[in-house]
Amino acid sequence: MSTRGTIKNGLRKRLAAVSALAMGAALAVAVPATPASAAATARVDNxxxxxxxxxxxxxxxxxxxxxxxxxxxxxxxxxxxxxxxxxxxxxxxxxxxxxxxxxxxxxxxxxxxxxxxxxxxxxxxxxxxxxxxxxxxxxxxxxxxxxxxxxxxxxxxxxxxxxxxxxxxxxxxxxxxxxxxxxxxxxxxxxxxxxxxxxxxxxxxxxxxxxxxxxxxxxxxxxxxxxxxxxxxxxxxxxxxxxxxxxxxxxxxxxxxxxxxxxxxxxxxNFKVTDSVNGTTVRQSKWxxxxxxxxxxxxxxxxxxxxxxxxxxxxxxxxxxxxxxxxxxxxxxTAAGPTTSVDAYVDGGRVDRRIHAGNWCNQSxxxxxxxxxxxxxxxxxxxxxxxxxxxxxxNSAPVANDEGKGFDRMCDPTYTGNGRNGNSMTGALxxxxxxxxxxxxxxxxxxxNAYPPITGGGTGTDTTAPSAPTGLTSSAKTSSSVSLSWTASTDNTAVTGYDIFRAGVKVGSSTTTSYTDTGL
Structure with missing residues (x-):
């Protein structure tokens, strides 16, 4: 899908620093917007x-x-x-x-x-x-x-x-x-x-x-x-x-x-519904x-x-x-469970780790x-x-509200009384x-617990937002321009560029740590 959900790591890092700095012309970042057509769209299959x-x-x-x-x-x-x-x-x-x-x-x-x-x-x-x-x-x-x-x-x-x-x-x-x-x-x-x-x-x-x-x-x-x-x-x-x-x-x-x-x-x-363990189909497992x-x-x-x-x-x-x-x-x-029994085989290999497949509320x-x-x-x-x-x-306990929402014991982590989930624990947080x-x-x-893992810029599983650039300074001011410079933070290595905004409007971009804004 061509959406903002498939942003490259460098752009993700830039988004995290969105409120970076401001002085005259503000240094900030944003997702580029493509104007939508005012015309009606043709109906598509997907x-x-x-x-x-x-x-x-x-x-x-x-x-x-x-x-x-x-x-x-x-x-x-x-x-x-x-x-x-x-x-x-x-x-x-x-x-x-x-x-x-x-x-x-x-x-x-x-x-x-x-x-x-x-x-x-x-x-x-x-x-x-x-x-x-x-x-x-x-x-x-x-x-x-x-x-x-x-x-x-x-x-x-x-x-x-x-x-x-x-x-x-x-x-x-x-x-x-x-x-x-x-x-x-x-x-x-x-x-x-x-x-x-x-x-x-x-x-x-x-x-x-x-x-x-x-x-x-x-x-x-x-x-x-x-x-x-x-x-x-x-x-x-x-x-x-x-x-x-x-x-x-x-x-x-x-x-x-x-x-x-x-x-x-x-x-x-790690297993298929057609698998068998010692002659017993996995369909007979408790899960x-x-x-x-x-x-x-x-x-x-x-x-x-x-x-x-x-x-x-x-x-x-x-x-x-x-x-x-x-x-x-x-x-x-990462593999099926032991073949000592069909339940051990399924329970040891299933990635869905709920206590019961009928558990639906805020699952741990x-x-x-x-x-x-x-x-x-x-x-x-x-x-x-x-x-x-x-x-x-x-809600895990009763909460008074004006939204018509009640209290369901399946959201209570201590509840074991629902026959539809085999009277097992609810697994709720x-x-x-x-x-x-x-x-x-x-x-x-x-x-x-994300899978695929949520990765940061480049490698590893860094999901921490980078700190903002610091030390914005301006120099060489004229009636029509100003030169800006700043210091990139050490954890901002994946940032591929900075967008420059003046009064909320993007006026330029920089792939370094400086920029001259003209046309003031």
Whole structure:
């Protein structure tokens, strides 16, 4: 993907020194911006190919302020519209139109947004319950989807490819957690009975899909949720039902996304689902538990084939959220485990180190995964960061709030009472804030355990921002020019150049430690 998420090391170092110096003409650094065309863009098969994706400055500033965060602070990630108020924004976070305007100012031509406010939202997880009750479909349509559509349809944004993720966890919950299934909940049963998940998804697809530069991707859970035949085939049928309701058609669907806000490994490099140990298939191990898939890439590719067979267009593409599924660090296995038993073989070799694949909240030991990449594998439109690293999955203890978010014991590191994860420990980090709020400890853990590792300028795993240049002096002043010089810090060896700004406008560049600014 041609985005600011693939910045070269030297430019990363320059970004870290952005507030370096100021005296008359200010020495600073910035990402070069390519103006976006005001003309409408032609619809493409894969919106990620050749795209420059928007970097959310709100998230970027938080990431850059963390140890090691400067190395990834310019990575594009999705913006979440998780409540009606998020559309207009607040003093703490910009609204949808402000994000889009900033995208244009950045020179981006790809904007990514999560549509996430269904009635009775996320019925099987209390931490991410939303503001709308299970019967408030009318409010969802008129107060949430319609205002979003009005903004996205503004001709000012016609040059942007706008990628949406439609309602994470909604339809998968209907498949596995409603009405007679092992993980059933009363809330999910209600949503299955009234059909508002399907109606809401259909309305969102139809309304947003009518905008020529919008690309809708439906959330499709992950392999540890739907990877069994008993779940996967019904899920495909459920997706088709929702995608053809409330006026929507399969033409409103650009593709699907897996692993949204989850931790399932992109690839398990040390064993395959077809492996056997002493005559016992790895599918019989406690970790795999008869699943047909052991990682997200194989699951996504197989699900795509199934969805096409169900009537979705043959050119649909899959997205995989890789923001938190790297599982690197010193504990990452490099080979399969011993062949003394199938469990030892799998547990010793799996890179996904969760206690159970059903654990989803602020997972201990997790790491940032693959950086956003366009068309990395057959059938995959992109690896993306749907869940921005550092944003909490949920609070580890009850927190009073006005966001409609409850307390889910799966975010409590001491809880062992959930049958859906075998009554195992949750693996959640302690002291976590409300879902969507900044969680510094989680961010730092994700950076430490990133795979591929987050490297600094040149070699090694330096993720510390360089110190700013010092000693700015001016000399040879005239009425129309000034000569500047400065001292580069010793840890700034990867800096390949400095951009010079006057009154916020770039006026030149220097590859040395001096510059003469003319035309004052």
């Amino acid at each position: 919106p990620y190919v050749g795209a420059t994706a928007y970097v959310n400055p709100d998230w970027s500033a938080k990431a850059a302020a963390e140890p090691g965060g400067a190395a990834i602070a310019n990575t594009p990630a999705f913006v979440w519209m998780d409540r009606i108020a998020a559309i207009t924004g607040s003093s703490e976070a910009r609204g949808l139109r402000a994000h889009l305007d900033t995208a244009l100012a950045q020179g981006a031509n790809l904007f990514q947004v999560v549509i996430y406010d269904l009635p009775g939202r996320d019925c099987a997880a209390l931490a991410s319950n939303g503001e709308l009750g299970p019967t408030e479909l009318g409010r969802y349509e008129s107060e949430y989807i319609d205002p979003i559509a009005d903004i996205l349809a503004d001709p000012a944004y016609a040059s942007l490819r706008i990628v949406t993720i439609i309602e994470p966890d909604s339809l998968p919950n209907i498949v596995t957690n409603a009405g007679g299934t092992a993980g059933s909940t009363d809330a999910c049963a209600t949503m299955k009975a009234n059909g508002n998940y399907e109606k809401g998804v259909g309305y969102a697809l139809h309304t947003l899909g009518a905008i020529p530069n919008v690309y809708n991707y439906i959330d499709a859970a992950h392999h540890g949720w739907l990877g069994w035949d008993s779940n996967m085939s019904p899920a495909a049928a459920e997706f088709k039902k929702a995608a053809t309701s409330e006026g929507a058609t399969v033409n409103d669907v650009a593709g699907f996304i897996v692993n949204t806000a989850n931790y399932s490994a992109l690839k398990e490099p 795999v538990d008869w699943n047909y898939y052991v990682d997200e890439l194989s699951f996504a590719q197989a699900l795509r084939t199934l969805l096409v067979s169900q009537g979705f267009n043959s050119n649909i593409g899959m997205l995989i959220d890789t923001a938190r599924n790297g599982w690197g660090g010193s504990a990452r296995p 030991g997790a790491g940032i995964g693959e950086r956003p990449t366009a068309a990395p594998e057959a059938g995959i439109d992109a690896y993306v960061w749907a869940k921005p690293p550092g944003e909490s999955d949920g 302690p002291n976590s804030p409300l879902a969507g709020h900044w969680f510094s400890a989680q961010f730092q853990e994700l950076v430490r």
